[in-house]
Amino acid sequence: MSASLVLILLMAVLYAGGVYLLLGRSMTRMLLGFLLVGNATNLLILIIAGPAGLAPIVADGVEPSEMHDPLPEALILTAIVITFGVSAFLLALIYRSWRIARADVITSDEADVAVGGADSSIDDEASNEAEDGSGEDTEFEGRAEAKTP
Amino acid sequence: MNALMNSLIPLVVLLPLIGAAGALVAGRRPKLQVTFSITVLSLVVLTSAALVYLTDQTGGHAVEVGGWSAPFGIVLVVDRLSALMLLISSIVLLCVLVFSVGQGMADGDRETPVSIYHPSYLILAAGVFNAFVAGDLFNLYVSFEILLVASYVLLTLGGTQARIKAGITYIIVSLVSSMLFLASIAMIYGATGTVNIAQLSVRLGELPADIQLVLQIMLLVAFGIKAAVFPLSFWLPDSYPTAPAPVTAVFAGLLTKVGVYAIIRTETVLFPGNTLQTVLLVVALLTLVIGILGAVAQSDIKRMLSFTLVSHIGYMIFGIAIGTVAGLGATIYYVIHHITVQTTLFLATGLVERQGGTTALNRLGGLLKASPVIAVLFFIPALNLGGIPPFSGFIGKLGLFEAGAQAPSPLVWVLIGAGALTSLLTLYALMRAWSLAFWRPKREAHEEESPALDRIEEAPEETSDVQDTKASPRIMIGATVAMVTVSIALTVFAGPLYSMATRAAEALESPADYISLVFPEGGVS
Numbered sequence: 001m002s003a004s005l006v007l008i009l010l011m012a013v014l015y016a017g018g019v020y021l022l023l024g025r026s027m028t029r030m031l032l033g034f035l036l037v038g039n040a041t042n043l044l045i046l047i048i049a050g051p052a053g054l055a056p057i058v059a060d061g062v063e064p065s066e067m068h069d070p071l072p073e074a075l076i077l078t079a080i081v082i083t084f085g086v087s088a089f090l091l092a093l094i095y096r097s098w099r100i101a102r103a104d105v106i107t108s109d110e111a112d113v114a115v116g117g118a119d120s121s122i123d124d125e126a127s128n129e130a131e132d133g134s135g136e137d138t139e140f141e142g143r144a145e146a147k148t149p
Numbered sequence: 150m151n152a153l154m155n156s157l158i159p160l161v162v163l164l165p166l167i168g169a170a171g172a173l174v175a176g177r178r179p180k181l182q183v184t185f186s187i188t189v190l191s192l193v194v195l196t197s198a199a200l201v202y203l204t205d206q207t208g209g210h211a212v213e214v215g216g217w218s219a220p221f222g223i224v225l226v227v228d229r230l231s232a233l234m235l236l237i238s239s240i241v242l243l244c245v246l247v248f249s250v251g252q253g254m255a256d257g258d259r260e261t262p263v264s265i266y267h268p269s270y271l272i273l274a275a276g277v278f279n280a281f282v283a284g285d286l287f288n289l290y291v292s293f294e295i296l297l298v299a300s301y302v303l304l305t306l307g308g309t310q311a312r313i314k315a316g317i318t319y320i321i322v323s324l325v326s327s328m329l330f331l332a333s334i335a336m337i338y339g340a341t342g343t344v345n346i347a348q349l350s351v352r353l354g355e356l357p358a359d360i361q362l363v364l365q366i367m368l369l370v371a372f373g374i375k376a377a378v379f380p381l382s383f384w385l386p387d388s389y390p391t392a393p394a395p396v397t398a399v400f401a402g403l404l405t406k407v408g409v410y411a412i413i414r415t416e417t418v419l420f421p422g423n424t425l426q427t428v429l430l431v432v433a434l435l436t437l438v439i440g441i442l443g444a445v446a447q448s449d450i451k452r453m454l455s456f457t458l459v460s461h462i463g464y465m466i467f468g469i470a471i472g473t474v475a476g477l478g479a480t481i482y483y484v485i486h487h488i489t490v491q492t493t494l495f496l497a498t499g500l501v502e503r504q505g506g507t508t509a510l511n512r513l514g515g516l517l518k519a520s521p522v523i524a525v526l527f528f529i530p531a532l533n534l535g536g537i538p539p540f541s542g543f544i545g546k547l548g549l550f551e552a553g554a555q556a557p558s559p560l561v562w563v564l565i566g567a568g569a570l571t572s573l574l575t576l577y578a579l580m581r582a583w584s585l586a587f588w589r590p591k592r593e594a595h596e597e598e599s600p601a602l603d604r605i606e607e608a609p610e611e612t613s614d615v616q617d618t619k620a621s622p623r624i625m626i627g628a629t630v631a632m633v634t635v636s637i638a639l640t641v642f643a644g645p646l647y648s649m650a651t652r653a654a655e656a657l658e659s660p661a662d663y664i665s666l667v668f669p670e671g672g673v674s
Contacts, residue, residue: 022321022325027317030317030321034321034324037324037325037328038328041328041331041332041335044332044335044336045331045335045338048335048336048338048339071338071344072335072338075287075334075335075338078287078291079331082291082294082298082327085298086298086301086320086324089298089301089302089320090320093305093308093313093316093317093320096308096313097310097313097314097317100308100309100310100313101310106314106317106318107314
């Protein structure tokens with residue numbers, strides 16, 4: 001089986017960028033990361049399907065061996081639909097979080113910090129930083145401060 | 150017989166989906182909606198019971214959906230393992246639904262907005278059932294997505310700040326696991342040209358050993374996240390406890406077990422031969438010990454239970470790692486036991502939360518006097534989870550240790566020791582929770598000085614707000630009693646159940662059985 005190097009490189013870049021974005025504390029970045037990883041996986045399925053062939057329609061004069069395998073496309077289509085639905089839900093959650101807390105970042109877990117006891121100072125700093133918005137994690141930061149009553 | 154099975158198997162997926170549509174349409178009429186969803190789930194319980202009986206007679210059956218023959222179309226396969234999982238999960242889903250209806254009636258649907266709750270719950274049920282009957286990997290992926298998307302909605306019900314925070318963690322982790330699963334399906338399809346599990350069972354074996362190993366590890370990591378196996382379990386204790394009590398109960402009971410079910414299938418039908426035994430044993434050991442140490446350190450009953458949930462997944466991985474008929478049989482029995490008991494404990498905690506106004510151990514006290522019924526309802530499953538004879542937890546653990554002793558190696562003996570220790574620590578954590586919440590007089594709840602409580606007292610104040618205490622309606626108590634009865638029935642009917650689990654394990658040990666269900670005429674390559 002031969003595969004296009006361009007597609008493979010593109011997939012690798014999408015995966016790398018996606019994973020990087022997923023690791024952030026900002027929800028919007030996570031959503032973007034998820035979209036990139038999802039598309040990278042769809043590309044992976046496309047690469048797996050091999051080089052393009054004829055349309056898989058049974059007709060006179062078309063050998064089945066020349067046809068393109070239609071199953072990977074069906075898989076990609078299903079995956080795209082699922083990704084779309086989940087992205088919509090994530091967007092709703094991000095909006096809700098923005099409405100309630102005026103924040104786009106995930107804070108540290110209080111119970112974890114409590115059980116961690118003395119060692120939790122690092123976590124505290126991270127969450128404080130996220131809470132007062134001194135980090136540059138989110139684009140909404142400046143306005144968030146202004147709007148909070 | 151086959152014609153009957155042909156119509157029964159799709160019903161377990163179809164009924165909840167139709168029910169979800171109906172519940173959505175009836176959104177403005179809560180009574181109709183409740184009747185509708187309870188009827189639908191009761192029908193699924195009956196269907197699954199019939200399937201358990203029929204599959205035990207015939208060994209199983211495969212339905213070719215839409216009449217497309219096996220490797221090209223989608224097949225739904227029910228063997229003894231699937232049938233058992235279907236039955237226990239449908240019973241649990243029904244009991245929890247009744248519990249949540251009781252809660253909804255009492256609280257005026259504030260915690261569980263009924264118009265979305267019932268449809269999402271039924272879609273979750275459809276996803277769980279579909280995962281158990283899926284005969285090809287992509288269908289398994291789709292059913293995971295169905296149940297996950299429904300669980301996202303259920304986990305963030307009401308959209309409070311805490312739930313959104315927990316929900317985001319849960320959603321992102323689940324998405325990563327789904328993407329890994331999808332990528333492994335792509336790789337497997339590239340290597341073998343099929344996604345049909347029965348056909349894969351043949352074709353994967355023909356691949357070079359190193360490629361097999363890569364594919365196996367990819368699938369195991371994807372399923373390991375869903376099953377909350379250490380070190381992939383970090384997300385669970387953060388996300389489950391914030392949801393409403395019935396939702397947490399059904400998540401804790403079922404969702405991780407769907408992951409365990411997928412691991413069982415991976416390790417038996419797809420990749421027989423137990424090539425990763427040592428890795429699985431080490432992972433099981435770490436899951437057991439680290440999970441239970443986490444539970445001992447918790448000050449909140451819900452969080453403590455979430456950690457015991459993680460810990461006890463270790464027992465199931467242990468059984469899978471042993472890989473013998475005895476080991477797998479014990480695992481299947483243990484999965485059934487754990488679904489029931491973990492759900493019951495979370496339901497009982499839901500009652501505790503209503504009665505005591507909180508689940509923080511440093512605030513609870515005097516509940517034995519306030520409500521002896523809840524004390525008993527918490528006590529029985531607590532003993533059961535801790536593995537006290539004659540309860541099913543004891544039978545399951547005994548079966549696992551016996552299977553381990555029959556296939557001895559130094560690591561297996563270490564695991565048996567760790568298993569016994571985990572069992573004792575589970576008992577310790579649960580009994581401490583019970584005696585603090587129920588046995589301790591109410592007035593001591595704020596005064597008591599004890600070294601064991603020092604760490605607990607450090608629990609943050611804002612997470613343990615004491616809400617108004619409310620009496621528990623009879624429906625909620627009734628549903629919990631029903632679950633406790635089911636868990637006791639696992640002991641009473643342990644003989645037939647355990648022998649059926651062993652027969653299921655025997656079928657799993659020879660992939661040829663599974664292949665012949667899907668391709669009765671043979672000739673698969």
